[in-house]
Amino acid sequence: MRVVERYWSARIVGFRPVSRIVPYRIDGEVMCGTQPIPTQNAAYCPVGDFIAYDVNWSEDVYQKLGDAFVFYLLGHEYGHAIQQRLGINYQFTIYQELQADCFAGAYIGDSIKVGDFTLEDGDLDELKSGLFSVADPEGEPWFKEGAHGSAAERTGAFFDGYEQSLDACDMPSTYHG
Template identity: 75%
Template sequence: MRLRCLFLACAILAWLPARPAHADDPAGFSSDVNVAIRVTEHYWSTKIVGFRPISRIIPYTADGEVLCGLQPIPAQNAAYCPIGDFIAYDAHWSEQVYDEMGDAFVFYLLGHEYGHGIQQRLGIQYTFTIYQELQADCFAGAMIGDSIRTGDLTLETGDLQELKAGLFSVGDPPDEPWFQEGAHGSPAQRTASFFGGYDQGLTACDLPTSAPPA
């Protein structure tokens, strides 16, 4: 089984009811992580009969501190591990990005990785990693978009442009082949997959098996 990593280097938008962290509010990040987990689990519980939440959400602070089987999870990262059914994230890195960019980071971060857990539960396994990653982006978009439509999250003015800019910045470099192991998708592909889910819900998240569009 391949380790599904996000490799996200910047955050994107601001959400309510989550609040940005400040020096006088040290619990802001951990509180928003808990909110993101609750919102994500509530969403999937309404979509999957007999839904089983991911077993553990594990923060770590050092490179290789957490293993997925025999594979160490690197620093400045987040990953879903099917061996043990857990999500692990670099707490120091995640909180730093959260403080600098805004509290929405945890919703996309956990939404994407939770998407890999949903793939595991539904038995979805594409031949190429790019499809796994683009579908996880779509699942995250559907979770966030549908949660806004049901009132579980509130969108602020300007958030969508910030979100698009953030997604565009985390795509694969132009010279990376789409079929390469570990490919996540170009900036345009990741943005399109996320906003397909955001606008249309889960109906947008069934991906083809041929080469993805440029």
Template identity: 65%
Template sequence: MRRITPYQQEGEVACGGQPLTRNNAAYCSAGDFIAYDVNWAVGAFRQIGDAFIFYLLGHEYAHAVQVRLGIQYRFTIQQELQADCMGGAYIGDSVKAGSLTLDRGDIDELRQGLLAVADDPGQPWFAPDAHGTAEQRTDAFFEGYEGSLAPCDIT
């Protein structure tokens, strides 16, 4: 991955000719970079906490890994839940290795963050931009957090 790019306005950064929207973080395979709306991230940091930012970056890095491994599912939700699992594995393995120390309350921040980025109730699972319900996203993340990459179905 080449870089992490913050942006402040919709359309300030593009991926494959498409402007990135506000209130988002995304991996752009066309340019091999992660971009995030800095105002949204700062707001999430203030409202949820620092652990949520670890999750956001881990999730987007996971998309970069998926591209490199050639992992592609039929439905977006499958890609997203796998990225949640892989992001959880990264954070969990980092904690186990001692390279990341979570503060008291960080696990709750991760849960709150996953709730914040869950699909709205009623969102069809097969929708092109579906990421998963709060329960699905939380389950996927913590399966990776607790079990490393084994439950993430990387084959």
């Protein structure tokens, strides 16, 4: 958590961390406004400014995909918090999601470059496998509400950020250095 907060505080003047991280285990145990956050998920909630994650699902993801993907999940949801703070809002959810993937890639890649984060052998493969696992099903319309992107789109967005930093993420240049 400290690494992602340090990353964004160095890039956004007046950065404010999310208010809290909320673990949950049961469908609807945590609400985002009037909407229950479902299990098998992690989410940023602008109402209350928090990130919630399903503990059981996260542990399962960790067991199946490894630790690197859990760091991606945090970075992706934090990316949504950054969008909220900067007033970035796209007409289609897929663009919000792909930008959050890019932000996660930039945070992980840049944090490695400065020594705040270390990848182990196989972690890049874990990340790629994880991105494939959270991709939209084949044939899902890109314009559908809630669309996140195909496996190729999600891995492309993440690795663009990982390799090229925020310059690849369609972020206003006035907000990052």
